[in-house]
Amino acid sequence: MKPTTLSQIAELLNISISTVSKALKDYPDVSKRTKLLVKETAATLNYKPNAFAVNLRTKESKTIGIIIPEVVHHFFSSVIKGIIAQAEKKGYLVIILQSNESYKLEKKQIELLLDKHIDGILISLANETADFQHLYEVMARETPLVMFDKIAKLVNCSKVIINDRNAAYEATKHLIDTGCKRIAHFRGPLLPQNSIDRFLGYKKALTDHNIPYDSSLIYFCNNMSFEEGVQNAKKLLDDHTDVDGVFINTDLVAVGAISEFNRQNIKIPEEISVVGFSNWFMSSVISPTLTTIDQPGYLMGKNAFKLLYKEIRQRKENNIIIFKQIELPTKLIKRSSTRDII
Amino acid sequence: MKPTTLSQIAELLNISISTVSKALKDYPDVSKRTKLLVKETAATLNYKPNAFAVNLRTKESKTIGIIIPEVVHHFFSSVIKGIIAQAEKKGYLVIILQSNESYKLEKKQIELLLDKHIDGILISLANETADFQHLYEVMARETPLVMFDKIAKLVNCSKVIINDRNAAYEATKHLIDTGCKRIAHFRGPLLPQNSIDRFLGYKKALTDHNIPYDSSLIYFCNNMSFEEGVQNAKKLLDDHTDVDGVFINTDLVAVGAISEFNRQNIKIPEEISVVGFSNWFMSSVISPTLTTIDQPGYLMGKNAFKLLYKEIRQRKENNIIIFKQIELPTKLIKRSSTRDII
DNA sequence: CTGAAAGCGCTTACAG
DNA sequence: CTGAAAGCGCTTACAG
Numbered sequence: 001m002k003p004t005t006l007s008q009i010a011e012l013l014n015i016s017i018s019t020v021s022k023a024l025k026d027y028p029d030v031s032k033r034t035k036l037l038v039k040e041t042a043a044t045l046n047y048k049p050n051a052f053a054v055n056l057r058t059k060e061s062k063t064i065g066i067i068i069p070e071v072v073h074h075f076f077s078s079v080i081k082g083i084i085a086q087a088e089k090k091g092y093l094v095i096i097l098q099s100n101e102s103y104k105l106e107k108k109q110i111e112l113l114l115d116k117h118i119d120g121i122l123i124s125l126a127n128e129t130a131d132f133q134h135l136y137e138v139m140a141r142e143t144p145l146v147m148f149d150k151i152a153k154l155v156n157c158s159k160v161i162i163n164d165r166n167a168a169y170e171a172t173k174h175l176i177d178t179g180c181k182r183i184a185h186f187r188g189p190l191l192p193q194n195s196i197d198r199f200l201g202y203k204k205a206l207t208d209h210n211i212p213y214d215s216s217l218i219y220f221c222n223n224m225s226f227e228e229g230v231q232n233a234k235k236l237l238d239d240h241t242d243v244d245g246v247f248i249n250t251d252l253v254a255v256g257a258i259s260e261f262n263r264q265n266i267k268i269p270e271e272i273s274v275v276g277f278s279n280w281f282m283s284s285v286i287s288p289t290l291t292t293i294d295q296p297g298y299l300m301g302k303n304a305f306k307l308l309y310k311e312i313r314q315r316k317e318n319n320i321i322i323f324k325q326i327e328l329p330t331k332l333i334k335r336s337s338t339r340d341i342i
Numbered sequence: 343m344k345p346t347t348l349s350q351i352a353e354l355l356n357i358s359i360s361t362v363s364k365a366l367k368d369y370p371d372v373s374k375r376t377k378l379l380v381k382e383t384a385a386t387l388n389y390k391p392n393a394f395a396v397n398l399r400t401k402e403s404k405t406i407g408i409i410i411p412e413v414v415h416h417f418f419s420s421v422i423k424g425i426i427a428q429a430e431k432k433g434y435l436v437i438i439l440q441s442n443e444s445y446k447l448e449k450k451q452i453e454l455l456l457d458k459h460i461d462g463i464l465i466s467l468a469n470e471t472a473d474f475q476h477l478y479e480v481m482a483r484e485t486p487l488v489m490f491d492k493i494a495k496l497v498n499c500s501k502v503i504i505n506d507r508n509a510a511y512e513a514t515k516h517l518i519d520t521g522c523k524r525i526a527h528f529r530g531p532l533l534p535q536n537s538i539d540r541f542l543g544y545k546k547a548l549t550d551h552n553i554p555y556d557s558s559l560i561y562f563c564n565n566m567s568f569e570e571g572v573q574n575a576k577k578l579l580d581d582h583t584d585v586d587g588v589f590i591n592t593d594l595v596a597v598g599a600i601s602e603f604n605r606q607n608i609k610i611p612e613e614i615s616v617v618g619f620s621n622w623f624m625s626s627v628i629s630p631t632l633t634t635i636d637q638p639g640y641l642m643g644k645n646a647f648k649l650l651y652k653e654i655r656q657r658k659e660n661n662i663i664i665f666k667q668i669e670l671p672t673k674l675i676k677r678s679s680t681r682d683i684i
Numbered sequence: 685c686t687g688a689a690a691g692c693g694c695t696t697a698c699a700g
Numbered sequence: 701c702t703g704a705a706a707g708c709g710c711t712t713a714c715a716g
Contacts, residue, residue: 003483005693016703021695031701051459052403053693056394056708063437063458071423077414084413084440093458095405095435098426116405116435117393141345226627255627262629282624285568285597287604347709358687363711373685395709398692 004045065095065113066122074280082301103128120144144311148304158307167330168201178339180245184217188249229256251276274337289335346387407437407455408464416622424643445470462486486653490646500649509672510543520681522587526559571598593618616679631677
């Protein structure tokens with residue numbers, strides 16, 4: 001069962017291919033009678049334009065690509081869902097690629113997408129990424145690009161972000177408001193903007209509330225894993241006996257820390273309070289439930305696609321391209337890993 | 343910066359487009375000298391074949407589509423990861439679409455993919471899907487199709503599955519082996535094969551061990567949510583005072599049930615033992631940790647792509663197409679929501 | 685060893 | 701209102 005082509009319809013009706021094509025696309029210069037005839041025949045033969053030919057002619061594939069560090073991840077899969085939902089509304093399909101937090105892979109994935117001639121790229125950067133040459137190449141090829149969540153501040157393109165610094169400030173302030181005096185921070189790797197910003201928000205909250213910043217209370221996570229939460233919690237307990245609160249870069253790590261505190265029978269939140277970041281589903285079902293910052297993944301995905309779509313249209317119509325940055329609100333979700341505000 | 347084309351290289355070197363094309367593809371009938379010249383020029387100009395043109399000529403897009411019920415889902419995102427990893431090895435890109443467990447949407451997504459002329463489709467069926475017309479259409483169009491996890495037994499194509507019945511049998515038997523006498527089951531919706539099979543495995547384990555099957559101990563879940571776990575646990579406690587074990591179709595639901603048992607201070611596993619299914623990450627971090635069946639999502643994805651790739655090749659080479667069914671092993675992960683075997 | 689030609693299936697500017 | 705023609709960028713069977 002080979003798909004129907006324009007020329008088959010043309011032959012059947014004894015008219016030219018051009019007329020068939022124009023009739024189907026409702027060109028004004030085709031007679032009503034012909035249009036009707038063509039459309040009926042097309043419907044009976046279940047005609048569908050050959051996507052390959054259309055792509056080649058229009059130089060559009062109605063397909064976009066998304067590159068994220070990791071698919072198996074509550075936040076990123078929510079983003080994907082938002083992107084797919086919004087893309088579908090506009091008739092776009094979505095190709096997904098993973099960077100595994102590797103700069104080299106990220107670069108390769110960009111090449112793959114450019115070679116495929118996708119209509120646009122959505123990206124959340126790998127932790128390793130410090131050089132942005134590959135992103136500039138995307139822009140040099142005039143392929144629309146939108147960054148979300150893990151962005152490069154210096155690259156000039158549309159972005160969808162949250163205010164990591166303010167959110168981290170709020171998280172840390174919550175610890176202070178609930179009586180914590182000595183607050184540690186499990187931070188992310190050195191490079192990504194969001195781990196820098198969360199660290200800065202933490203630091204600012206301390207100084208704003210006259211709590212001295214102590215660099216020995218900063219613990220690094222390299223791959224943001226459960227296991228690192230366990231290990232850092234262990235170290236923290238070994239190093240410091242007086243810490244009564246900890247703000248952790250990501251829920252998964254926080255859940256690891258909580259499991260270690262539980263194992264050592266450290267009472268949460270009485271002896272130590274914990275605040276995470278991202279509001280992974282599991283945070284609402286562990287014991288104690290985790291106070292965290294809600295990060296709107298689904299909305300982020302939707303908005304990222306919207307910005308990309310706008311840029312695709314602007315380029316097509318040869319309009320000036322105006323980059324836009326959308327900042328989505330976050331909110332503190334108070335649960336039982338922190339005390340009540342007095 | 344417009345991409346380089348064959349004709350540009352041809353013009354530059356004063357040779358024909360055909361020769362350039364053949365040189366780049368190492369046709370034996372092109373002189374070494376010409377090949378070298380062409381390849382060097384291509385490299386300098388950063389020539390990449392235009393994917394749209396190649397697609398149109400070769401009638402291949404080197405892109406496959408995958409349709410799953412839900413992206414934000416630990417098991418399915420693992421499968422996606424496996425598919426993407428394997429596809430990348432073979433130079434294929436992956437388009438992801440969601441059915442949201444809806445038959446209508448699933449059908450629409452199939453149409454979208456067929457219209458795009460992807461090279462193959464990987465699908466895990468929606469719960470609602472009882473009619474397979476859309477799948478037959480895929481096959482009628484000679485598009486390779488592989489089903490995984492939630493399959494239609496009656497549709498003749500390659501499949502990657504686990505043995506849900508045996509796995510459920512093992513889960514239930516574990517409850518029996520650890521001393522449970524009256525075992526409930528939270529099952530999935532009526533249609534999908536996996537919820538039928540898991541139910542049958544549960545039932546068989548009971549009868550094999552001389553425990554009478556009691557239909558009042560079966561509770562339905564329609565959307566496999568945390569909330570349904572809570573509600574069913576409530577009902578179970580209201581309806582029956584003597585139940586000492588429950589086998590639950592999916593971890594997420596089991597986690598909901600556990601949270602309700604905890605809330606009502608029912609001791610797990612002393613008063614009631616719980617076994618889940620799928621081994622979601624969170625099952626290892628809740629309290630108590632959940633005994634469950636590990637379902638190899640990543641491997642499933644890898645194997646599904648492998649079968650699809652094989653079929654793509656077979657069709658291309660006009661070989662006979664042999665459908666294959668791969669059954670992946672599962673295993674019981676013993677944790678603290680069940681007692682120890684005496 | 686090289687190149688002219690046909691063709692994949694469509695779109696669109698142009699002529700009539 | 702209709703159609704011939706050019707062209708998107710490639711591949712490949714065929715001629716020389």
